[in-house]
Amino acid sequence: xxxxxxxxxxxxxxxxxxxxxxxxxxxxxxxxxxxxxxxxxxxxxxxxxxxxxxxxxxxxxxxxxxxxxxxxxxxxxxxxxxxxxxxxxxxxxxxxxxxxxxxxxxxxxxxxxxxxxxxxxxxxxxxxxxxxxxxxxxxxxxxxxxxxxxxxxxxxxxxxxxxxxxxxxxxxxxxxxxxxxxxxxxxxxxxxxxxxxxxxxxxxxxxxxxxxxxxxxxxxxxxxxxxxxxxxxxxxxxxxxxxxxxxxxxxxxxxxxxxxxxxxxxxxxxxxxxxxxxxxxxxxxxxxxxxxxxxxxxxxxxxxxxxxxxxxxxxxx
Amino acid sequence: xxxxxxxxxxxxxxxxxxxxxxxxxxxxxxxxxxxxxxxxxxxxxxxxxxxxxxxxxxxxxxxxxxxxxxxxxxxxxxxxxxxxxxxxxxxxxxxxxxxxxxxxxxxxxxxxxxxxxxxxxxxxxxxxxxxxxxxxxxxxxxxxxxxxxxxxxxxxxxxxxxxxxxxxxxxxxxxxxxxxxxxxxxxxxxxxxxxxxxxxxxxxxxxxxxxxxxxxxxxxxxxxxxxxxxxxxxxxxxxxxxxxxxxxx
Numbered sequence: 387x388x389x390x391x392x393x394x395x396x397x398x399x400x401x402x403x404x405x406x407x408x409x410x411x412x413x414x415x416x417x418x419x420x421x422x423x424x425x426x427x428x429x430x431x432x433x434x435x436x437x438x439x440x441x442x443x444x445x446x447x448x449x450x451x452x453x454x455x456x457x458x459x460x461x462x463x464x465x466x467x468x469x470x471x472x473x474x475x476x477x478x479x480x481x482x483x484x485x486x487x488x489x490x491x492x493x494x495x496x497x498x499x500x501x502x503x504x505x506x507x508x509x510x511x512x513x514x515x516x517x518x519x520x521x522x523x524x525x526x527x528x529x530x531x532x533x534x535x536x537x538x539x540x541x542x543x544x545x546x547x548x549x550x551x552x553x554x555x556x557x558x559x560x561x562x563x564x565x566x567x568x569x570x571x572x573x574x575x576x577x578x579x580x581x582x583x584x585x586x587x588x589x590x591x592x593x594x595x596x597x598x599x600x601x602x603x604x605x606x607x608x609x610x611x612x613x614x615x616x617x618x619x620x621x622x623x624x625x626x627x628x629x630x631x632x633x634x635x636x637x638x639x640x641x642x643x644x645x646x647x648x649x650x651x652x653x654x655x656x657x658x659x660x661x662x663x664x665x666x667x668x669x670x671x672x673x674x675x676x677x678x679x680x681x682x683x684x685x686x687x688x689x690x691x692x693x694x695x696x697x698x699x700x701x702x703x
Numbered sequence: 704x705x706x707x708x709x710x711x712x713x714x715x716x717x718x719x720x721x722x723x724x725x726x727x728x729x730x731x732x733x734x735x736x737x738x739x740x741x742x743x744x745x746x747x748x749x750x751x752x753x754x755x756x757x758x759x760x761x762x763x764x765x766x767x768x769x770x771x772x773x774x775x776x777x778x779x780x781x782x783x784x785x786x787x788x789x790x791x792x793x794x795x796x797x798x799x800x801x802x803x804x805x806x807x808x809x810x811x812x813x814x815x816x817x818x819x820x821x822x823x824x825x826x827x828x829x830x831x832x833x834x835x836x837x838x839x840x841x842x843x844x845x846x847x848x849x850x851x852x853x854x855x856x857x858x859x860x861x862x863x864x865x866x867x868x869x870x871x872x873x874x875x876x877x878x879x880x881x882x883x884x885x886x887x888x889x890x891x892x893x894x895x896x897x898x899x900x901x902x903x904x905x906x907x908x909x910x911x912x913x914x915x916x917x918x919x920x921x922x923x924x925x926x927x928x929x930x931x932x933x934x935x936x937x938x939x940x941x942x943x944x945x946x947x948x949x950x951x952x
Contacts, residue, residue, distance in 0.1 A: 455869070456832070457841060479862040483844045486797070486832035495798045495917035498827045508921065513825055517720035518729055521921040561872040562841040565857065570865035578863060582951070606952060624882050625861070630716050630823055631740045631881055639951040650716045656929065660949045662941065668934075677932035677949065680941050690938040698946060 387506070388417040390470040392463060394480040395422065395430040397452065402579075405437070405540035407476040410533040412439040412541070413503040414472055419444060423462050425452035431550050438546035448555035453567075454480065457559035460487045465556050467492060467528065471506070477532035478578070489530035496530040497522060501537035515630035515653035536579075536636040577609040577626065582639045585611030585628055585655070586621070589644020589665065589684055593621040598688040599643060605695050611635065611655075613645045629654035644684045647672030664688070704758045704851075704873070706749040707813035709804060710742040710778055712771040713824040726922035738774045741819025743886035745879040748849060749817050750782035750887075757851045760784050762811060766791055766803055772902060779897035780889035786902035787811075791914065795907075797825075799914035801833035806910045808838060813874070815856070820845050820878040831878035841871035847882040 391411045394401040412418045419442040422431045431445040444466065450458050463484075467473060473488055475481030477499040489496040501519075502510035508523045509531065524531075570576070577583065584606070586599045596610070603610050611628040612621065628635055630650040640658035645651060647663070647670055655661070656675045663676035666683050673679040680687060714720065714729070715737040721730040738746075752758045763778035764787040765771045775786035789803055808816060821828040835842035843849075843858035847866070850857040860867045861880045871877075889897070907914055935941045945952045 456844075460836065479845060479860075482828045483832065483842075486829035487836040487842065489829070490798060490801060490833035490836035493798070495796045496827070496829050496833075497918065498829060511826075512926070513923070514714070514720045514729065515823060515826065516926060518722050518923050519926050520923045523919040523921055524917065525919060526917045559841065561875075563870040565868040565870055567862075567864065567868075568866045576863065627881070639945070639949070648717065649719045657926075660945070660951050661929075661932070662945070673932075673934070675929050675932075677929075678941055678944055679932060679934045680938065681934060682938070687938050691942065694938055694942040695952070698942070698952065 387415050387471045388419055388469065389415045389472040389474060390466060391418060391420045392459070392473070392475040392481070392484065393420050393422045393430065393434060394476060395424060395427060397424045397427040398429055400430055400433050401480070402540065403476040403478050403535035405543065406535035406538045407474060407533045408437055408439050408541040409538040410500065410503055411474045414474070414506055414531070417441055419470070421463065421466060422446070423451040423459055425449050433543070435548040435550050436544050436546050437541055439541045440546060440548045442548050443550045444553050445550055446553045446555055450555060450558045453564035455559065455562050455564055456484045456487050457562050459484055460491065461556035461559070463488050464491055466553070470528070472529045472531060474531045474533060476535045478535060481532045485530050485532050492528050492530065494526040494528050494530045495524065496532070497524050498532050499534045500531055501534050515634060515650070516657060517653050574603060575607065575609050577611060577628070577633050577635060580609035580635070580637055582606045582608035582641070583611045583628070583635050583637045583655070583658070584608045584641040584643065585613065585645060586616055586643050587613035587645030588615040588619060590616060590621055596622055598684070602688065602692050602695065605692060613648065613651045615648070642672050642676070643688065645672055646670045647675065704814040705760045705762070705812070706752065706758050706815045706817060707762050707764060707808065707811055708745050708749050708778065708783065709816065709818040709830070710746065710763055710765050710774045711739040711819070711822050712736050712765065712767055712774045713739045713822055716740055716823055722923055722925045726924055728920070728923050736770070736773070738777055739819050739822045741821065741879050741881055742774070744881060744883045745817040745819055746778045746781055746783060747884045747886040748879060751884065752851055753782065762787060762813065764789065764804070764807060766795070766800055766907070768792065775902055776897055777889065779900040780894045781887055785900055787905065788902055789905045789907050789910070791907040795914045796916055796918060797827045797829035797833055798917065799912070800830050801837055802912040802914065803907055803910055804830070804834050805837045806912060808834070815873060816876045818878055820880055831876050835876040841875045842878070843869060843871050843875060844878045845880045846877050847880045849877060849883070
């Protein structure tokens, strides 16, 4: 019974969600090994060996792993799989892309996006975008599990000294080629990981009015979200969409402005720690999930909100 | 080129989900059902590729109970040429779905298989990748842009850090993101025409694949309720509460 976690990194640094996944993985079983597939990624292997929860790091260094290609990763992981009872990764775009490919080759029915480890074979996971929670038990001999990173605290990063073993690369796929990666060069945090999110809905009336939102986002170092209604109306591009068919966000503070609170929007944000709703319709469903509701015209409230924030001197950057 | 597009019938995204009292699942009786939203993007993309003269035939497939045919009929109304309905009586897992799809791919020999990146009911996000693995085909998941080249696709993928572009050789599997395109509505004449397009019915049991569940659903419950909040009277009060009470700014 050992757990193999697939590390996500950029060959220099460990990507942060890997630490959240380590916490969940070590709850499954404390004999946790981490597989680092990369190119000149010694620093990554070293960082992970210092995580107290990690018992062993397997490091495969080859240029074929410089860029993350699921096909190449999969063949390397399958080579190591027989020694493990569980293969796990974070349930972000990295793990979501990778794990089902591994699971299918192991003839395992994957358990996706767990939010709680109940036992080594039983997990809690959200379905219907978090509108229901399912407790599921995997009866497969080998289990493939992805972990919702925001549901687990990141593991401690220092104090450990796990052994690092080197291993050989597996075969390379000739049918997939990496071309380029365009990282979003925004001063704002990513919607999926931001500590504060401020979202606008149909009440914004047009795209220009989103300036009122972005001014506050700049002030709070927040990500900008939107309801499906605002996206469908063309006020903002759909990479900002929060909800069942968009992104699910769990920030410390979620501010919903001019959003009525359609079911599909609530599904994407109602696990946020603190929710603020600003809406002129006092009966809007969004108020039923809001910790703080302000019944007001957003065109008056948002400029006031910004000027009140400007008065505070404790804004975190 | 021939494109196979897989579509799933799910509870409509606007329906408030209700959990059954006995914890066995969610209520689906008398609930509005629709095509899984990103599957609409998958159909739309296939139709656009065909309209651009780069595909000859689009086959829409669904796996599910009798009524799942509605999703195939809708795909036919927006431009798919014919349909396949694989009948199963129970809900099956993505691994089983991908085994069924593999059998159909071996029979139909498509160059591309498109589907939505994730179904909004079980939220698994597995089927496309599993099918790619079982066929040993390349996969391009979470696609927000597809360019058809000679015997290859250039696909831009939505990833956490931004966008990634990869090239996959044909045959390939593509799972579609909502950003890929704007699905069209079916016109009335096309809905009428779709009624005449053929849908082949196949029993999953005739395909000789193991579709038995591997995962036991022990219970389904409602998520913990949020406790009721308060209404604040002014922006000033709101900011003070956020700073001093919630301590989030």
